[in-house]
Structure formats: C-alpha cells, structure tokens
Amino acid sequence: MEQVKKTPAVLVLLAWLFVGVPWGWGVAQLWKNAQKLFQSPPAVTAPASQK
Amino acid sequence: MGAFSFLDRSHSVAPSGFNRWLVPTAALSIHLAIGQVYAFSVFKKPLNYLIQVGSAGGGLKALPGMDSPNPGDWKFTALGWIFSLAIVFLGLSAAVFGKWLERVGPRMAMFASAVCFAGGFFVSSVGIQVHQLWLIYLGYGVLGGTGLGLGYISPVSTLIKWFPDRPGMATGMAIMGFGGGALIGAPLATRLMAAFRTEHDLGVEKTFLVMGAIYFVAMMFGVFTVRIPREGWKPEGWTAPAKPKALVTTNNVEVNKAFTTPQFWLLWVVLCMNVTAGIGILEQAAPMIQELFKGRITAVAAGGFVALLSLFNMGGRFVWSSVSDYLGRKNTYYAFFVLGCMLYYLAPRTGASGLNSVPLFVATTAVILSMYGGGFATVPAYLRDLFGTMEVGAIHGRLLTAWSAAGVLGPVLVNYIREYEKNQGVPLTDAYSTVLYVMVGLLIVGLIANSLVRPVNPKYWYNAETAPTSTTTLASATD
Numbered sequence: 001m002e003q004v005k006k007t008p009a010v011l012v013l014l015a016w017l018f019v020g021v022p023w024g025w026g027v028a029q030l031w032k033n034a035q036k037l038f039q040s041p042p043a044v045t046a047p048a049s050q051k
Numbered sequence: 052m053g054a055f056s057f058l059d060r061s062h063s064v065a066p067s068g069f070n071r072w073l074v075p076t077a078a079l080s081i082h083l084a085i086g087q088v089y090a091f092s093v094f095k096k097p098l099n100y101l102i103q104v105g106s107a108g109g110g111l112k113a114l115p116g117m118d119s120p121n122p123g124d125w126k127f128t129a130l131g132w133i134f135s136l137a138i139v140f141l142g143l144s145a146a147v148f149g150k151w152l153e154r155v156g157p158r159m160a161m162f163a164s165a166v167c168f169a170g171g172f173f174v175s176s177v178g179i180q181v182h183q184l185w186l187i188y189l190g191y192g193v194l195g196g197t198g199l200g201l202g203y204i205s206p207v208s209t210l211i212k213w214f215p216d217r218p219g220m221a222t223g224m225a226i227m228g229f230g231g232g233a234l235i236g237a238p239l240a241t242r243l244m245a246a247f248r249t250e251h252d253l254g255v256e257k258t259f260l261v262m263g264a265i266y267f268v269a270m271m272f273g274v275f276t277v278r279i280p281r282e283g284w285k286p287e288g289w290t291a292p293a294k295p296k297a298l299v300t301t302n303n304v305e306v307n308k309a310f311t312t313p314q315f316w317l318l319w320v321v322l323c324m325n326v327t328a329g330i331g332i333l334e335q336a337a338p339m340i341q342e343l344f345k346g347r348i349t350a351v352a353a354g355g356f357v358a359l360l361s362l363f364n365m366g367g368r369f370v371w372s373s374v375s376d377y378l379g380r381k382n383t384y385y386a387f388f389v390l391g392c393m394l395y396y397l398a399p400r401t402g403a404s405g406l407n408s409v410p411l412f413v414a415t416t417a418v419i420l421s422m423y424g425g426g427f428a429t430v431p432a433y434l435r436d437l438f439g440t441m442e443v444g445a446i447h448g449r450l451l452t453a454w455s456a457a458g459v460l461g462p463v464l465v466n467y468i469r470e471y472e473k474n475q476g477v478p479l480t481d482a483y484s485t486v487l488y489v490m491v492g493l494l495i496v497g498l499i500a501n502s503l504v505r506p507v508n509p510k511y512w513y514n515a516e517t518a519p520t521s522t523t524t525l526a527s528a529t530d
Contacts, residue, residue: 004068005066007073011070011073012073015076016072016076018080019083023231025235026235027362030361030362033354036351037358
C-alpha cells in the first residue's frame with residue numbers, strides 16, 4: 001500500500017506567513033494613510049468683516 | 052535543459068498527501084510581487100530630478116513642483132510612458148504566451164515571469180545609472196511588462212484545478228494579491244530611496260537593484276512551492292455535482308476555438324465595461340471628493356480617501372469572487388451592473404448640494420471600487436464555467452486585452468467629458484455628475500452583454516479523438 005506523506009501543517013503556516021507578513025505590513029501602511037480621511041477638517045475661519 | 056528540469060510540468064506534479072493550501076501562497080508570492088506596478092508612480096518624481104539633484108547636491112531635500120528645472124532631466128510626460136508600456140506588454144504577453152503556459156505548466160511560467168520582472172528592474176537600474184530613458188522603457192516597460200503578463204495568468208488554471216469546489220475564491224485570492232502588491236511596493240520603494248539617498252544621489256538606481264533582487268527571491272518561493280494536481284485528483288470528500296449549474300460545463304474548449312465564440316466576446320465586453328466604469332471613479336476620486344464637499348475635505352484627507360478605496364478594491368477581489376461560488380458568475384455580474392448603476396447615479400447626489408453626506412459618498416464609492424476589483428477576480432471562474440479548465444489560463448490571457456482597452460477608454464472618456472463640460476462653462480461638480488452618468492450607460496451595455504451569455508455550443512467542445520495535436524494533455528483537464 002502506498003505510504004501517504006502529508007504536508008506538515010507548520011510548513012503551510014510558514015508559507016502563509018511568508019506572504020502574509022509583508023502583505024499585512026502593506027495593509028497597515030495603507031490604513032495609516034486612509035485614516036487621514038477621518039481626521040477632523042481644519043476650522044473654517046470667519047471673514048474679517050464678520051469678526 | 053538539465054539544471055532547469057525541475058521547472059518541467061512533469062516535475063511539478065504534487066505527491067499524495069500534498070496540502071492544496073500551499074498553492075495559493077505560491078500564487079500570492081507572484082501576484083504580490085508583480086502588483087508593484089501600481090506603485091510605479093512613487094519613482095516618477097525622483098526620476099524627474101536625477102540630474103538636478105546630482106548637480107545641485109543635497110539642497111533639494113523636498114523635491115519642488117513637477118518637472119525639474121534642469122533641461123537634461125527626463126520630463127514627466129516621457130516618464131509616464133514607462134507605466135503605459137508595462138501595462139501594454141502585460142496584456143500582450145498574457146495573450147501571446149497563454150497557450151505556451153498551458154503546455155509547459157505554471158512552474159516554468161512563474162520562473163520566466165520572475166526572470167523578466169526582476170530583469171526589468173536590473174536593466175532599468177543600468178538605464179538610470181547611464182541616464183538613458185530607452186533602457187528603462189526596455190527594462191521596466193517591455194521586459195518587466197512581459198513578466199507581469201506571464202505572472203498574472205500563471206497560477207490561474209492551477210488554482211482552478213486545485214479548488215474545483217471553490218474556483219472563484221481560489222482565483223480571487225491570487226488576484227487580490229495583485230491589488231495588494233502596490234501596498235507593499237510603494238512604502239518599500241520610499242523607504243529604500245530614503246536609505247540610499249546621499250547629497251548627490253536620490254538612490255533610485257540602488258532601489259531598483261534591491262527591489263529586483265527582493266522580488267526575484269519572493270517569486271522564486273512561488274516557483275518552488277507551486278504544484279499541479281496529479282491525474283484524477285479531487286478534494287477529499289468532494290464529488291462533482293451530478294447536475295451542474297446551467298452555465299457550468301464539464302467539457303473543454305481549446306483557446307483558439309474559444310476566441311471565436313460569442314461567449315468570449317460577450318465576456319470581453321462585460322470585463323471592459325466594468326473596468327472602464329471603475330476607472331471613471333479611480334481617475335477622479337481625490338479631486339471629486341474635494342469638489343463635492345468644498346472646504347470640508349482637505350488634500351491630505353482626499354489622499355486618505357484614495358487609500359481607503361484601494362483597500363476596498365483589494366478586498367472586493369476576494370469577497371466578490373468567493374460570493375460568486377454561491378451566487379453563480381452570471382448573477383454576480385448582474386449584481387455589479389445593477390448595483391453599480393444605482394450607486395453611480397447616487398454618488399454625485401451625496402455631495403454638499405444634495406444629501407450632503409461624506410460617509411454616504413465614501414460608502415458608495417467604496418462599494419463601487421469593491422465591484423471594480425471583484426470584476427477582475429471573478430472573470431477566471433466565469434471562463435472556467437463556460438470553457439472548462441483545459442486552457443482557461445490561456446483564454447484568460449486573451450480576455451485581458453479587455454483590460455488594456457479599458458485602460459485607454461476609461462481615462463480618455465473621463466478627461467474628454469470633463470474638458471468638454473469645462474469649456475461649456477459647466478460647474479466642476481456638475482461635470483463629475485456627467486462623467487458618472489456616462490459610466491451608468493457603460494454599465495447598462497455590460498448588463499446587456501452579461502444577459503446574453505449562454506452555454507457554449509457543443510460544436511466548439513474539445514474532442515481528443517478529432518483534435519489534431521493538442522498542446523495540452525486532456526489529463527490535466529480531467530483532474
């Protein structure tokens with residue numbers, strides 16, 4: 001009977017880490033950038049005549 | 052071939068017990084690398100200032116406006132051709148080499164992609180060193196672009212064969228990687244250039260060298276990891292449905308035959324319209340949000356908005372293609388077009404002169420961009436449903452010409468309409484509305500094309516007995 005050698009789970013995990021870590025780093029960088037959208041807008045200064 | 056025999060199709064057949072979840076990591080390592088192309092713009096300004104900084108020294112800490120004052124420097128318009136060439140060669144190589152890929156297998160194609168893509172960086176680095184723009188056109192544009200096309204389609208049919216139970220999810224995962232490549236490529240390039248920068252050197256050529264090396268190593272991981280399933284393999288406990296869905300075939304169509312079917316061209320229109328409409332938003336996202344909400348959205352916040360859209364573009368690739376495994380491909384594209392029409396119509400109405408809601412505008416455009424990405428990611432599984440698995444990678448390669456066409460059509464339409472409206476004295480906010488309404492029209496064309504898709508006529512099916520000499524063994528198709 002043929003001996004089935006299963007891929008070790010740790011190998012699968014390492015492979016996903018190899019692609020996942022740089023990808024996660026990229027997503028984190030982008031998310032930091034995207035947060036600028038949610039920062040409060042600059043206060044609108046009233047025209048001098050209305051002060 | 053000797054030393055390179057490990058690249059052969061026969062040497063990449065998976066042994067018993069091989070875990071199929073390793074294959075998406077191979078695909079991702081390729082797509083995350085080649086997706087860097089969308090971050091190429093980070094090089095444009097430094098490339099524009101090479102001579103100026105070299106002669107003026109470190110005085111230029113922050114590079115001033117566009118186009119260096121030094122007449123010897125390359126112009127922005129000339130530099131724009133590098134990216135365009137890369138995208139053109141992506142489409143061309145995907146269309147031309149698809150059939151070769153099906154014959155030699157994914158490992159050889161991924162290796163060729165890695166050599167071309169990394170080689171493109173190296174040749175460009177020499178071009179920067181000797182300040183010859185044609186070398187960058189040849190390197191990053193032609194050679195790198197060829198690597199892009201080969202890499203883009205190389206894992207598609209392999210993933211579909213490994214995941215017959217979830218083909219949409221499997222290809223969506225890889226194509227999401229292409230969307231994610233720029234997320235790594237942009238900050239990596241920025242940091243490398245900062246690290247290599249000296250008083251008289253912006254560090255671009257060293258950055259190209261290092262990035263070429265990094266990407267080559269990352270892509271070689273894919274080369275060594277990818278496997279094709281052995282003949283007759285199927286996922287444990289899975290049996291093909293006795294009665295497949297209406298559009299799903301168990302037969303195969305050879306790429307040259309598929310090219311002559313109405314289904315291929317209908318899908319070509321479907322993809323082209325979906326991508327063109329998405330570009331309609333992408334092209335004008337930052338200025339549009341600032342115009343629609345004048346005084347409330349700063350340029351920095353608009354930059355954040357564009358970044359958020361990139362996240363939805365990437366996430367939509369995985370989510371929509373996975374959903375398509377349950378909804379069916381045709382229904383998923385119906386969702387893109389019907390929902391898209393509603394959202395494109397709604398978007399300009401969320402502005403300050405209408406509903407005046409930034410969150411609603413952001414949500415609307417985010418869903419639109421998710422469907423733009425979803426369109427790319429779902430199409431390989433749609434092709435597999437219609438034409439079978441035998442040469443789906445090659446057929447996908449040819450269909451990508453729709454992307455190239457959309458890449459020209461989208462920006463031309465947007466810019467032409469905006470310019471026309473501006474010349475007519477139409478306020479800028481109304482000009483944006485016109486562009487989006489035209490996009491609604493394009494989506495309706497896509498909707499009609501999608502509704503016309505029917506199963507492929509049996510006269511196109513591949514028949515091993517009557518076929519001359521197929522380039523692909525039918526064995527792989529029956530995996």
